[in-house]
Amino acid sequence: GDSVTQMEGPVTLSEEAFLTINCTYTATGYPSLFWYVQYPGEGLQLLLKATKADDKGSNKGFEATYRKETTSFHLEKGSVQVSDSAVYFCALRATADGLTFGKGTHLIIQP
């Protein structure tokens, strides 16, 4: 079946550091890929998405490129802020069913 693998963390960085959170997937067909963010005590918010190979999703300084050859969708940000501290989920959707999520990566940014 479909699956998503991502580093679980916690990942601790200093403010203004470069961020990479790795995400790889296994799916049949051509899934759409997503990054969601969950702030403490809140629901999930869509951060960015890509629907086909080589698409780059971007939002709020975060970027991720759909790499079909490596089945990856790594999340990057050039300079993180304390306010970026949250749990980040990589997800895919290959059919009309619900999303398949990774385990989530807890990101902690220290001032």
Added chain:
Amino acid sequence: DSGVTQTPKHLITATGQRVTLRCSPRSGDLSVYWYQQSLDQGLQFLIQYYNGEERAKGNILERFSAQQFPDLHSELNLSSLELGDSALYFCASSLGQGVYEQYFGPGTRLTVT
């Protein structure tokens, strides 16, 4: 604020009981999805409804059921509750059935004692 509302915010109940969680989708959205978030299983898709009809099932236990009403709100019914059912239950809605963006509600935290 995603526009998706869920009630109640918190629910504490005993093993063997039955509870109902409620979700109101964003205005105009026809699809509703239910997800369970637990420490050991992570985020799992449970079930999807589109315009009142069940359209997809994920890892939903037989003790759990859901429905979507004519006004498009949805309810998730959990019965014969076990300690392991303690989790955050999220509802999400989207415009249609395809790869539309899913908007998540704030969740209902269920604690089974």
